[in-house]
Amino acid sequence: MKTITILGSTGSIGTQTLDVVRHNPGDFRVAALTAGSNLKKMAEQIREFHPLYAVMKDEDMAEELAAMTAGENCRILYGMGGFVETATLPEVDTVVAAMVGMIGLRPVMEAIRAGKNIALANKETLVTAGHIIMPLAREHGVKILPVDSEHSAIFQCLHGEKREQVETIFLTASGGPFRKSSKEDLEHVTVEQALAHPNWSMGKKITIDSATMINKGLEIIEAKWLFGVDVSQIHVLVQTQSIIHSMVGFRDGAVMAQLGTPDMRLPIQYALYYPDRVFLGGERLDFEAVAEIHFERPNTDVLRGIPLAVEASRAGGSMPTVMNAANEYAVAKFLNQDIGFLQIYDMIEFAMKGHKKIENPSLDEILAVEQETYERLDREWRL
Numbered sequence: 022m023k024t025i026t027i028l029g030s031t032g033s034i035g036t037q038t039l040d041v042v043r044h045n046p047g048d049f050r051v052a053a054l055t056a057g058s059n060l061k062k063m064a065e066q067i068r069e070f071h072p073l074y075a076v077m078k079d080e081d082m083a084e085e086l087a088a089m090t091a092g093e094n095c096r097i098l099y100g101m102g103g104f105v106e107t108a109t110l111p112e113v114d115t116v117v118a119a120m121v122g123m124i125g126l127r128p129v130m131e132a133i134r135a136g137k138n139i140a141l142a143n144k145e146t147l148v149t150a151g152h153i154i155m156p157l158a159r160e161h162g163v164k165i166l167p168v169d170s171e172h173s174a175i176f177q178c179l180h181g182e183k184r185e186q187v188e189t190i191f192l193t194a195s196g197g198p199f200r201k202s203s204k205e206d207l208e209h210v211t212v213e214q215a216l217a218h219p220n221w222s223m224g225k226k227i228t229i230d231s232a233t234m235i236n237k238g239l240e241i242i243e244a245k246w247l248f249g250v251d252v253s254q255i256h257v258l259v260q261t262q263s264i265i266h267s268m269v270g271f272r273d274g275a276v277m278a279q280l281g282t283p284d285m286r287l288p289i290q291y292a293l294y295y296p297d298r299v300f301l302g303g304e305r306l307d308f309e310a311v312a313e314i315h316f317e318r319p320n321t322d323v324l325r326g327i328p329l330a331v332e333a334s335r336a337g338g339s340m341p342t343v344m345n346a347a348n349e350y351a352v353a354k355f356l357n358q359d360i361g362f363l364q365i366y367d368m369i370e371f372a373m374k375g376h377k378k379i380e381n382p383s384l385d386e387i388l389a390v391e392q393e394t395y396e397r398l399d400r401e402w403r404l
Contacts (some may be wrong), residue, residue: 023293025057025136026107028128029119030054031062033224034142034289038117039066041290045299053107055120058082064089071095074110076103078124109135112237116294117168118143120348121226126150130384135161140292144239149342149387151246157200165247170241172247173288174266174279179248182271182294189256189270190244194319196259197232204323210362212355229352230326233365234319236277238330242341245334252334257327259317261374264306275353282306301362325366332373339379339390346394347372372398 025042029035035054042049055076056063067075067090069088075090076098077083083099090097098106101124108116108128117130117140118125125143130153134138139158141147146154158165167173171192179187180281198217199207216225230236241255269279281287282304321327333344351368354360360368372394379386 022047023114024052024112024399025049025108025117025293026053026055026132027051027117027119027378028055028125029057029121029143030066030106030107030115031056031059032119032121032263033227034119034285035117036062037285038119038140038289038293039070039285042070048299049293052075052110052113053108054102055122057120060089062087064258065319067093074098074107076100076107081170094310095100098179101127105131105183108132108137113137114250115140117289117293118146118280119168121224123346123388126386126387130154130157131155131239133161136161136163138164138166140166140289142289144169144243145345147243147246148239148345149391150384151242152337152381153384156248161390166295167243168285168288168292169240169243169249169305170283170285170288172243173265175244175248175293177279178267178269178277182269182277184249186272187250187254187269188272189250190250190269191270192237192240192244192250192255192257193260193263193265193267193335194234194237194257195231195263196261196317196319197234197324199232200259200261200317200320200322202320202323204363207323207362212358215355215362225356226349226352229355229365231364232324233326234321234324234332235307235330235348235365235369237319237327238328238333239345241327241330242334252331257319259319260316261315262311264311264314280306315381329369329373336373336378337380339386340373342374342382342387342390343376343394344369345399346391350395350398368398368402375401 027035051070051072053071053074057078057081075098080099083097105128115138119142123145216228263283265278272275290348333340347369351365360389
């Protein structure tokens with residue numbers, strides 16, 4: 022039996038991880054669950070999965086959760102101390118890193134130092150601190166097991182292969198709701214239109230990132246660190262049906278692909294059971310019904326997420342942190358209807374141009390750069 026901690030248990034990845042646990046009760050024990058502010062969902066999860074620990078973001082919510090779950094044998098913690106404690110519990114084998122944002126960075130690093138394998142769904146971990154995380158994982162003999170559908174697909178294609186024989190990574194994208202749109206079309210896009218993803222059901226922030234293609238840009242940076250390739254080796258293809266989840270091209274011309282229906286439980290389950298595969302219920306891919314698989318180039322002239330991320334990655338150092346923080350700030354503003362859709366790119370570009378790069382930032386410097394980016398946008402950005 023594998024013992025797990027889920028950082029971010031009430032979000033999309035966290036709830037689907039618990040669905041995998043629900044259908045394989047003899048294989049997993051949930052030691053700890055953590056969340057930001059969703060008290061109702063956390064209380065439900067505690068009653069169903071009986072973790073030893075649960076963590077909320079602040080003390081008031083922790084006290085409220087304790088009152089809601091009185092009678093359960095569950096210790097309620099709060100804040101960063103609680104996140105780190107539950108990520109490093111001696112009995113835990115694997116930490117599922119499903120928290121959204123930079124708040125997940127320190128618990129993941131401490132979990133690695135404690136020798137825990139990481140099922141990674143938190144993009145910020147590698148985007149901002151890949152230069153720290155990957156050497157740290159090697160030092161402690163820890164596996165970083167990708168949960169993103171695209172990175173899981175690449176990881177599966179590389180199983181048993183030699184990394185140095187990789188020529189190209191083909192990172193697929195759905196294209197989002199605006200893949201055929203012109204700049205003029207996007208001038209008056211509403212929040213509701215941007216949240217209407219054609220294939221996947223995700224949280225609001227990642228859905229907007231998919232619409233801007235920033236999400237795919239972040240995935241390029243993640244892939245660079247996960248698979249030890251240069252960004253020039255990563256090629257994005259729009260695959261509108263979300264059937265091919267990504268591909269790997271090798272130096273002999275062979276291309277391997279991982280295919281399947283759009284179901285996030287598959288990459289989650291693969292990470293939890295790696296290197297084994299177990300039965301997963303659900304729809305199977307019907308090749309006769311598919312008939313054909315369509316590819317196209319991403320519209321990077323209008324949807325500028327990919328070139329902005331590549332620019333940040335090539336600059337290196339603290340620049341990806343600035344790009345990521347500016348995007349988080351801008352997406353929040355867009356969701357609040359304070360700025361237009363296209364201004365998300367403008368804010369990221371503004372933040373990157375004004376930043377004096379730190380070459381090899383520490384964790385504390387990364388977190389400081391994030392805060393400085395928020396403050397500068399707050400202070401200096403004008404419509």
